Amino acid sequence: MSNITLHWKLSHIPEQAVKKHCKMCGKLSIFTDTNVRRHNANGKSIYRFAIYKCEKNHTWNKKLAIYKTFSEHVAEIGEQNDESSIMSNIPITSLAELGVKVIHIVLDDVAGKHRIDKVLANQIEDWSRSQIVEKIEKGTILLNEQVIKPSSRLSKGERISIFI
Ligand SMILES: [Zn+2]
Incomplete structure (x- = not known):
């Protein structure tokens, strides 16, 4: 296997802001969702966090869900489900180890404005x-087979190619 194709739907994810006391700032600050998600494993549980940042860039990890791992399956026992994004993170390093050379991402749907570098x-x-x-x-990441700017916006029907 030398290349794979993924299908993405980009939804408009509104920036979420939370007013919260920041220990580092020592005052009430507005924390904004960076849309970055992180998983931390702790024994048999996997915690899923959203990374929020205050105006001074201090980080706050908001716990979103807890998953319990069993021998075979992973079951979600946590609170709310977060954004309804159907995209999953691309494990570039693992794919490279499997011999994948090119990842194509077809944008089946795009709502809102999305910069390619941010996405x-x-x-x-x-x-x-x-x-x-x-x-x-x-030019090792192309949009519609062309070299583009990092700030280029994505549209429905376009294709991103990533050469690992
Ligand atoms: Zn702060």
């Missing part, structure tokens, strides 16, 4: 935003 930075945990920007500029 990819949110979905690829193994690569930082600056690494993604560099790859877009070098």
Whole structure:
């Protein structure tokens, strides 16, 4: 296997803000959802967090859900389900180990405005935003087979190609 194709629907995720006391600032601050999600394993439980940041960039991890792991399945026992995003994070490193050379992402639907660098930075945990920007500029990440700017907006029907 040398390439895979993913289908994405980009939804309009409104920025969520929460008023909360920031320990670092020592005052009530407005924390904004970065849309970054993180999983932490702790024994037989997996915690899913949303990363929020205050105006001064201090981080707050909001717990979203707890998953219990059993031998075979993973069952969700946690509170609310968060955003109804159907996208899953791209495990770039694991895919590279499996011999994947190119990942194609077909945008089946796009609602709202989405910059390519931001979307990819949110979905690829193994690569930082600056690494993604560099790859877009070098042309190892293409949009519709063309070199584009990191700030390019995505539209329905377009195709992103990532050369690992
Ligand atoms: Zn703060």
